[in-house]
């Protein structure tokens with residue numbers, strides 16, 4: 001059994017030299033704080049892992065975890081904390097995906113303690129369902145759906161820099177699905193709102209679970225149809241069509257934005 005232990009959004013991993021791994025064993029790798037629940041997480045392929053949080057702040061527990069020694073495969077190692085996004089670069093993809101689902105379950109657990117209608121404490125009935133004992137409301141981990149679209153114009157693609165991006169990279173137009181909208185309408189609205197452009201030949205590309213904190217990214221490709229770029233300035237700081245030869249910094253390999261750009265680069 002693999003254990004996905006989180007502290008403040010960071011994943012607890014074992015480090016041996018430069019290698020990082022998810023702790024494994026029958027028992028929790030570090031003590032489960034009082035009142036914290038261990039959740040069982042079942043992946044799409046049937047793999048089961050466990051997860052819990054050590055979120056008591058910089059307590060003695062965390063200090064002992066940070067400084068503590070441990071053993072894996074008979075060799076000395078130590079604990080380290082890595083952000084979930086960053087863990088993509090250090091652990092196998094299937095472990096990163098388990099960590100993503102575990103993070104979403106923990107997020108849901110924290111945000112569904114009380115029935116939103118009655119205000120009474122909810123009861124967990126299954127690993128992904130809680131119920132209100134008073135009104136019977138069932139609560140499942142919510143998924144926020146967002147679209148992302150690669151827009152081609154001849155041999156160029158549209159790249160934008162969003163104010164929310166932490167680094168200086170450029171990405172694709174993206175945004176959240178609104179109530180009453182289908183995905184295609186959402187793409188056309190977001191593109192119009194953010195850039196003032198209309199698009200054609202909209203096609204589904206693929207989707208990606210996005211546990212930051214609990215989302216699904218649905219990727220599309222499209223072609224420029226009409227309009228001049230007029231940026232929505234409270235969201236975007238820059239945006240333009242780029243050729244293959246002069247791309248700015250683009251997103252990391254883990255994202256569907258990068259998969260869309262790589263697809264276009266190898267077309």
Ligand SMILES: [Zn+2]
Pocket residue numbers: 115116117118119120132133134135136137
């Ligand atoms: Zn209720």
